[in-house]
Every structure is written in structure tokens, then in C-alpha cells.
Amino acid sequence: MVKTASQIFGELTFSRKVMKEKLSKEVYTKLAATLDGVAPLDETIASDVAHAMKEWAIENGATHFTHWFQPQRGGTAEKHDAFLSYGKDGEMIERFSAKQLIQSEPDASSFPSGGIRSTFEARGYTAWDPTSSAFLLEAGNTKTLVIPTVYLSWTGEVLDLKTPLLRSMKALTDSAIKLQKLLGNTVKKMKVYGGPEQEYFLVSKELYDSRPDLRITGRTLFGAAPAKGQQLEDHYFGSIKDKVMMFMEDFDTELYRHGIPSKTRHNEVSPNQFEIAPLYEEVNLSIDHNLQLMEIIRRVADRHGMVAILYEKPFAGVNGSGKHFNWSLGDDSGTNYLEPDDSPIKNINFLLTLGAILLGVNKFGGLLRAAVADAGNDHRLGANEAPPAIMSVYLGEYLAGLMDEIEGIGNKVNEKSLAHINLGVKNLPKVAKDTSDRNRTSPVAFTGNKFEFRAVGSSQNCSEAATTLNLIVAYGYDEIAKRLSAKKGQNINEKAILVMKDVLKETKPVRFEGNNYSEAWHKEAAKRGLPNAKNTPDALDLMLEKETVELFEKYGVLSKRELHSKVEIKLDAYIKIKDVELKAGLNIARTLILPAVLDQILALGDAVKSTSKTSAMAADLKGASALYADIKDAIKNLEKTIVVCEKEENLEKKAKLYAKNGANALADLRASVDKAETLVADGFWPMAKYQELLTIL
Numbered sequence: 001m002v003k004t005a006s007q008i009f010g011e012l013t014f015s016r017k018v019m020k021e022k023l024s025k026e027v028y029t030k031l032a033a034t035l036d037g038v039a040p041l042d043e044t045i046a047s048d049v050a051h052a053m054k055e056w057a058i059e060n061g062a063t064h065f066t067h068w069f070q071p072q073r074g075g076t077a078e079k080h081d082a083f084l085s086y087g088k089d090g091e092m093i094e095r096f097s098a099k100q101l102i103q104s105e106p107d108a109s110s111f112p113s114g115g116i117r118s119t120f121e122a123r124g125y126t127a128w129d130p131t132s133s134a135f136l137l138e139a140g141n142t143k144t145l146v147i148p149t150v151y152l153s154w155t156g157e158v159l160d161l162k163t164p165l166l167r168s169m170k171a172l173t174d175s176a177i178k179l180q181k182l183l184g185n186t187v188k189k190m191k192v193y194g195g196p197e198q199e200y201f202l203v204s205k206e207l208y209d210s211r212p213d214l215r216i217t218g219r220t221l222f223g224a225a226p227a228k229g230q231q232l233e234d235h236y237f238g239s240i241k242d243k244v245m246m247f248m249e250d251f252d253t254e255l256y257r258h259g260i261p262s263k264t265r266h267n268e269v270s271p272n273q274f275e276i277a278p279l280y281e282e283v284n285l286s287i288d289h290n291l292q293l294m295e296i297i298r299r300v301a302d303r304h305g306m307v308a309i310l311y312e313k314p315f316a317g318v319n320g321s322g323k324h325f326n327w328s329l330g331d332d333s334g335t336n337y338l339e340p341d342d343s344p345i346k347n348i349n350f351l352l353t354l355g356a357i358l359l360g361v362n363k364f365g366g367l368l369r370a371a372v373a374d375a376g377n378d379h380r381l382g383a384n385e386a387p388p389a390i391m392s393v394y395l396g397e398y399l400a401g402l403m404d405e406i407e408g409i410g411n412k413v414n415e416k417s418l419a420h421i422n423l424g425v426k427n428l429p430k431v432a433k434d435t436s437d438r439n440r441t442s443p444v445a446f447t448g449n450k451f452e453f454r455a456v457g458s459s460q461n462c463s464e465a466a467t468t469l470n471l472i473v474a475y476g477y478d479e480i481a482k483r484l485s486a487k488k489g490q491n492i493n494e495k496a497i498l499v500m501k502d503v504l505k506e507t508k509p510v511r512f513e514g515n516n517y518s519e520a521w522h523k524e525a526a527k528r529g530l531p532n533a534k535n536t537p538d539a540l541d542l543m544l545e546k547e548t549v550e551l552f553e554k555y556g557v558l559s560k561r562e563l564h565s566k567v568e569i570k571l572d573a574y575i576k577i578k579d580v581e582l583k584a585g586l587n588i589a590r591t592l593i594l595p596a597v598l599d600q601i602l603a604l605g606d607a608v609k610s611t612s613k614t615s616a617m618a619a620d621l622k623g624a625s626a627l628y629a630d631i632k633d634a635i636k637n638l639e640k641t642i643v644v645c646e647k648e649e650n651l652e653k654k655a656k657l658y659a660k661n662g663a664n665a666l667a668d669l670r671a672s673v674d675k676a677e678t679l680v681a682d683g684f685w686p687m688a689k690y691q692e693l694l695t696i697l
Helices: 016-022 025-035 043-059 098-102 162-182 205-209 212-217 242-257 283-303 344-371 397-407 415-435 463-486 492-506 519-528 536-543 546-554 560-609 616-647 651-679
Strands: 062-068 080-082 084-086 092-094 124-128 135-139 142-153 190-204 262-267 273-278 306-309 322-331 444-446 451-457
Touching (some): 025 043, 043 098, 043 142, 142 162, 162 190, 162 322, 190 283, 190 463, 205 306, 242 273, 242 283, 273 283, 283 306, 283 463, 344 397, 344 444, 344 463, 344 492, 344 536, 344 546, 397 415, 397 492, 451 463, 536 560, 536 651, 560 616, 560 651, 616 651
Antiparallel strands (some): 062 080, 124 142, 190 306, 190 322, 262 273, 322 451, 444 451
């Protein structure tokens, strides 16, 4: 009998159901308090938890365990250790101790540290994050117990992306609870929720293997535009091909087994592009699940003779891929602070949460841009297919109108105006379907009961985006609390509306309801003083501004030293990625493209010998020879550019050289190569073309 999704859901996770079965009631109660964020981990229960985890893992075929962490280089990392150990009499037994569960010491010497430690200082420590479920990693018949962890240097400084996220969650919830107390609400615990929608491409593995640029860099460095790309708009939400549907079914099954709540699947805009969206979860778990998803999709695609491409812009001329990161927060009563309600006080909460977000984006929009900056996302942001590099907030026509009404009230608020505002907010759910989804061009958009941050790249870890959102909203909440405390009067609701009025006036520059792709908006944004960092080096400059450093330090998320380290790591990664791209393009042009053009020249030469020197073939020969010379010239220019980039010793200057000179030199080479692709015979061309890559599955 075929099992349903709910029957297999979480069978590979050390879930609460398993914990209840394997642990005593007393131990489970203490662990559940930690999982619920009510109490810190009671280390006296660690031995019992470790034993139960080991027994469950071994029962399910596991032989090893690993601490799974998120280094700043991107992706995830793991080192596998066997459960095997010596017993008292020297016999071999399976053992997993409390110490092994709570902490491990992987070699940190080869992970980027941004100058925090010397190469010879190899100590790095992983520490168990009990709020994210342990799970089993499958590879063929092999299973490994995977324990999500944070990763720190031996001095306690941050080496990963999860630690800042967890710190930012605490900062936000502390600020939110402080504001709630000021409003007269009793709230013990806040929850931050996330839901990353994942876009990806599928291509034939056989065709993928013919593309060294895709294999080495994740994107096509060359490729002439196909006759049929996405211009007919027939792929978006179109009928899913049988082969793709079989892959999606297999993919969903694996996600369900890992306890990942996959909800929606569909064709995306570009040919062979698709999207998967989950149910929303607490943000830390949702991000860990997305990281698992990115590994699972590659394995499942391979089983189906396909390759899943998560790079932001693998193909020029068609839409790239991103993650729409859905973010919201609420409290232990189940209230979502971004969802209007019948209760006036809850609607005040809703309005003040909007205000906090507006204040945060208005002051730290540059930081939000920097959080999603990397070499892959540079190809996508601002390319008229994804949000621009300018950070702005979209509220929707109805909500924007309501904000205008609040902004326009006088210096006093009476019961009538309060009732009118409350009614307007209550009406929002009725019209949200029509008002919240009209602008797909905005980077930060209100979508009914959450905000959608649309600038995250498809290959990125959402931790950095979530950390930044948490931080800037914590700032917004604290700013609102300070202003509320300073306002005269007794009625907290009236004071809140007057504070909101001031906030709306102050944040006008960052509120925009129009077309973010338009040139008019770029000019208008410049007038408003909004930052527009078009590449990663420029964006990272914004991360080190004085107020940004103070923000991270104030909330205890990253020290000044750790923040500088993060920027250095990001710059170094950017330089290395661009260097690999330039050298891969150079090598492909020399060893594959030039020989293909030469074959065409030789074939045309033989043909001309048997005809007239004035024939059409003679003209083709002359054109092919000129194209060969153009490619040679572009190769020489790229070679010189690489030398110039490599000689620069200053990290920031070097990154900017690669961003401008390197990109231009590669673009010049691409122009000649792509022209050659349209003229050289198919039999001579050495790589799969766009038309094949984007249609054949």
C-alpha cells in the first residue's frame, strides 16, 4: 500500500514523536522546554538524549554521526565520525556520549576567517543547536546521524552564519517583548517565522556535461540567444512534463521523509525553470530545511538523469533564480503581528510592526542590500527580472492609502479616528488578495500577513537575510518604544497612532508603490538619497558604515572585528569566484571555441578551392577568419586584464577591478564567441547550445 505524505513525514528526523518514545517523561519535558525557547538546555539530560539519539540512528541503519554547520564560505560542512569505540575490556562497541552530542572540534584552519585567526590556529568548535531537528543523511545504503550546530573559533568569535541568526532572533524577540509591555500586553515568548520559496533550473545531465562553464562556475559564460526563450510566456504555470513531474514526486517524497513541509510546485518563467515553496516554520528551522533541500534536490535530480542548477543566473537572456524569503513574527498566543484582527489593540500591534519594518529599511536599506550581495546575485539584481539593488518597501494600494490617512491626521487622535483606522485595518484581509500581489518588482513587499524579501539569491543561505531583517526590525521596535515613552498622554492607542504618523512621514523615501524596474524610479530613488550598490564590492562598503557597525554591536550579533572579518571573507570569495570565471572563460575560448572556428575556416577553405574565390563561400571564409581574429584579440585582452587584477594587493580595489574590468573583458570575449556560435556548423560546435539546454529534458 502506498503511504501518504503525512505517514512518511519526518521519518528521517529525530522528531518530538521519537523523543517521546525514546526519552523518559522527565527528560522529554526538560528538552521540550528548550525546543520551545522557554528554558536553556539542561546539560544534565544530555547523556540521556545522546543515548536515545544513537539508538534511534542505529536502529535506522546509521553507522556515523556528524556535526553539521554553516561556514561563512557558503553551503554546509560536516565531518563524519563512527559510533565505534572501545569498551571496558577492549571490545568494540557503539558509543555516543553527551560530550560528542554537545560539542565537537573540527579543524578550522581551511575555513575562511577574515583575519580573525592565523592559519596555524586550527581550533574551531561546533556546538549543538537543539532547536533544529537532528536527522539522518542518506547516501545509497549509508546513513549518518546529522546534528545541526553553530560554529565558533576557540576564542568564541563567530565563524558561521547560524550563530548571528540565533543572536538576531533573541535581539528581535527581546525588543518586541519590551514594546508589548509598554503597550500593556503580557507576552512571554516571541516567534520569528520564515519560508524560503526556492527557484531552480533542471537540465539534461548529458548536455550539462558538455558545458565546462556550467560545471566549473555554475553558469554559462557563453551562449547565443535561442530562437525560443521565454518570450511566449508559455512555461510559467504551464503543464508540467511527465519526466519533471516524476522528479518532483520523488523530490517531495525525500523532503517529507526529512520533515520538510513542501507545499507548492510549479513551472517558473524561464524554460526548464521551476519553483518549490514550503509551509512556513520558525525561521531557524526553515533555513536549516532550505539548506537540506538544496542538497536533496541535487541527489534526486541525478537519479533522474538531470542536474538541478541553483545558481542565480545560469543563462543570459532568460530569468534567473532567487529565493522569495517570507518573514513574519508573532507571540506565544498564536498572534501573527503582520495579520490584521478584530481586536483594536492587535491592530495597533500590526501598525507598529509595519512602522518598525519601515524604520529599519529606511535607515539600513544598504545593509539589507549587502546581506544578499555575492557574485551570483550581481547578475540578477536590477536586471529587470528581479528586484533592483535599491531597497524599498511596497505595501499595496489599500494599505498605502490607509497609511496616508494616518499620516494626514492632526495632532490629536479621537475615538472616531481610532475606530476608523481600526476598521480600515480590519478590512485589509478582505482586500489583501487584490492588493498585496500587484508589484512583483519590489524587494520588500507586504503580501497579506507577511513580508516577502525578494532579493535573496537562489544559491544563498537565507540566514544572512533573516539576520538582517531581524536586526533592523529590532531597531525599529526600540525606536518606536522610545518615541512612545516620550509622548505625553495616557491613552496608549492614541500615542501609538501619533508615533506612527511621525514614522510614516520619516519613512516616505523608502515607500514606493510603482514599477521598481523603471528608469524613472532609479532617478527618483537617487533624489530620495536611497543607496544603489550595483555590485558586491560597492554593496559591502555599506556593511561597514558607522551606524551599521553600531547596530550589530548594540544587539550583540557581531562585534566590529567580526563584521570586518565577514566583509573580508565576502570580498575574498567574490574575487576568487570572478577569477575562476575569467580563467574558465579563457580556457574554454582557447581550447574549445578557437578550434571549432578553425574547423569552420578549414572546411570553408576546402570549399572555396573547389569553387570561385568570388563565391558566397569565399565571403563566409573571410567572415570566419575575421571572427577568429576577434576572438584572439578578446582572449589577449582578457589575459592582460587577469594579470592587472591579480597584481592588485588591496582587497577592496582588487574586487572592484574584477567587478568592472574583469566583467567587461569577459563580456567582450562572450560577444565574439556568441557570434561564432551562430555561424559555426553544429557539427563543429563543442558545447550544448541554449536551445537544447532550455528545452530538452
